[in-house]
Amino acid sequence: MVVGGGTAGARLAQRLPVTLLGEEPHAPYNRVLLADVLAGRYAPEVIALPAPGEPVRRGVRAERIDRDARLVHCADGSTVGYDRLVLATGSNPVLPPLRGLRGSRLPEGVHPFRTLDDCLTLRSLVGPGVRVVVVGGGLLGVSAARALAARGAEVVLTQQGERLMERQLDARASALLRAHVESLGVEVHTECRVSGLRQHDGAVTAVELADGFVLDAHVVVLACGVRPRVGLARDAGLDVQRGIVVDDELRTSDPYIHAVGDCAEHQGRVYGLAGPALEQADVLAGILLGDTGRYGGTRALTRLTLGGPEALDLAAFGEATAQPGDDVVQLTDATRRAYRKVVVRGDRLVGGVLLGDLAAVGALARAWEGDEALPDAPLLHLLTHDGGS
Numbered sequence: 001m002v003v004g005g006g007t008a009g010a011r012l013a014q015r016l017p018v019t020l021l022g023e024e025p026h027a028p029y030n031r032v033l034l035a036d037v038l039a040g041r042y043a044p045e046v047i048a049l050p051a052p053g054e055p056v057r058r059g060v061r062a063e064r065i066d067r068d069a070r071l072v073h074c075a076d077g078s079t080v081g082y083d084r085l086v087l088a089t090g091s092n093p094v095l096p097p098l099r100g101l102r103g104s105r106l107p108e109g110v111h112p113f114r115t116l117d118d119c120l121t122l123r124s125l126v127g128p129g130v131r132v133v134v135v136g137g138g139l140l141g142v143s144a145a146r147a148l149a150a151r152g153a154e155v156v157l158t159q160q161g162e163r164l165m166e167r168q169l170d171a172r173a174s175a176l177l178r179a180h181v182e183s184l185g186v187e188v189h190t191e192c193r194v195s196g197l198r199q200h201d202g203a204v205t206a207v208e209l210a211d212g213f214v215l216d217a218h219v220v221v222l223a224c225g226v227r228p229r230v231g232l233a234r235d236a237g238l239d240v241q242r243g244i245v246v247d248d249e250l251r252t253s254d255p256y257i258h259a260v261g262d263c264a265e266h267q268g269r270v271y272g273l274a275g276p277a278l279e280q281a282d283v284l285a286g287i288l289l290g291d292t293g294r295y296g297g298t299r300a301l302t303r304l305t306l307g308g309p310e311a312l313d314l315a316a317f318g319e320a321t322a323q324p325g326d327d328v329v330q331l332t333d334a335t336r337r338a339y340r341k342v343v344v345r346g347d348r349l350v351g352g353v354l355l356g357d358l359a360a361v362g363a364l365a366r367a368w369e370g371d372e373a374l375p376d377a378p379l380l381h382l383l384t385h386d387g388g389s
Helices: 007-015 031-039 116-125 139-150 171-183 231-235 274-288 361-370 379-383
Strands: 020-022 056-058 062-066 071-074 079-081 085-087 091-093 110-112 131-135 154-159 187-190 194-200 203-209 214-216 219-222 226-228 244-246 257-259 264-266 301-306 312-318 327-333 338-345 348-355
Touching: 007 020, 007 274, 031 116, 031 139, 062 231, 110 116, 116 219, 131 139, 139 154, 139 171, 139 219, 139 301, 171 187, 171 301, 171 312, 171 338, 171 348, 203 219, 244 257, 301 361, 312 361, 327 379, 338 379, 348 361
Parallel strands: 020 056, 085 257, 110 219, 131 154, 131 219, 154 187, 244 264
Antiparallel strands: 062 071, 071 079, 091 226, 194 203, 203 214, 301 312, 312 348, 327 338, 338 348
C-alpha cells in the first residue's frame, strides 16, 4: 500500500500492484510541469503521469496509522490494511511568518504554488493587467514568475537573499538569470524581506517590505520553499527529523513501513526534487520484488527552461561555488547569452552551471554522477560540446 499520489508514489504504483491513496482529486501528474500549465503552454491533462496498474483512490486522506494492526485509517471512515506500507506523502509549501497570515488560513488573493489546484486557481485569477507579487526567488519562485508574466500579468519577484536561485547558481549565472527574467517584464527585487500583507475586506491589497516600501498587489504567490510532510509518520511514532528517517532499504524505524520522495530523509539529506524521488521509488520497487539493490543517495541535477522571445535553458549540479584550491573553468559568450562553468577538486568534477548552451551538460553530468577521476586533458575540454570525450 502506498500513501501519496505524487511523483514517487505514482512511480511505485506503475511498477507494483499496490493500493494507492491520493489525497488530491486529480490523477497523478508531473509536478515539474505545473509552471507550463500556469503559463497556458499545456492543458492539465497533458501533464498526467502514466496510469498505475491498479486504480488510484483519489481524494482520500490518510489520517492515522495503526502499526500494531497494520491498518491505515482514512478521513472518509474507511480503513486499508497493509503488509508493507510506503509513505510518499511529499511536502507542504512553507508559509512565511508575515503580518496578515494567520496559521494556514490565507487571505483572499494569497496562494501557494505547489499543487494542480493551486495552479488552476491562479490561472483563473491572473491575466493582463493583474498585479502579482511572487515571494521567493528560488527555483519555484522564478518558475512561477515567468509563467505569470506569460499570462500578461504585471509581476514583481521578491527575494530575501542576494541573488536569484542562490542555492544552485553562482553570482555570474544568477546575474544572467536575473537579466533574462527582467527581459520577460518581471520586476525583480533582491535583498528585500517581505514583512507583512495589507488587506481590505479579507482580500490582499499590498505587500509590505521590511524597509517600509509597499508593493501593490491583486494576487500574492508564496514560493518560499517546501517542508517534508511528516505528520502522519510522527503521529505513528516513527523516527522523524527533518524528514522521515530511512536506511539504505528506504525503510523507516518500523521494518514494515518505508518512505520515499520529498518526505524521506536519507543519510541526513532531504532532496525535494523529482529525480531523487523517482530513483528512490525504483530502488524500493526492486527491493520489494526481491532484488538486493540498495539506495546510496542521488546526485541531483537541476534543469529549468524559461520561456520568452528567446528561451533560456539552465542546468546546475553539485557545488557551483569554488573553495580555496579548486580549479575553475568559465566560458562566457555574451552574444549568445551563454555561460558555462565547472569546478574541479583534485581530479574530481564537483559542480557546474550552464546557461544558454546545454550541449555539454550530458557529458558533464555523467562525469559528476560517476564521481570518477577525470581524464588527463586540459580542463577547458570539459566545457566543449562533447564534454571532453
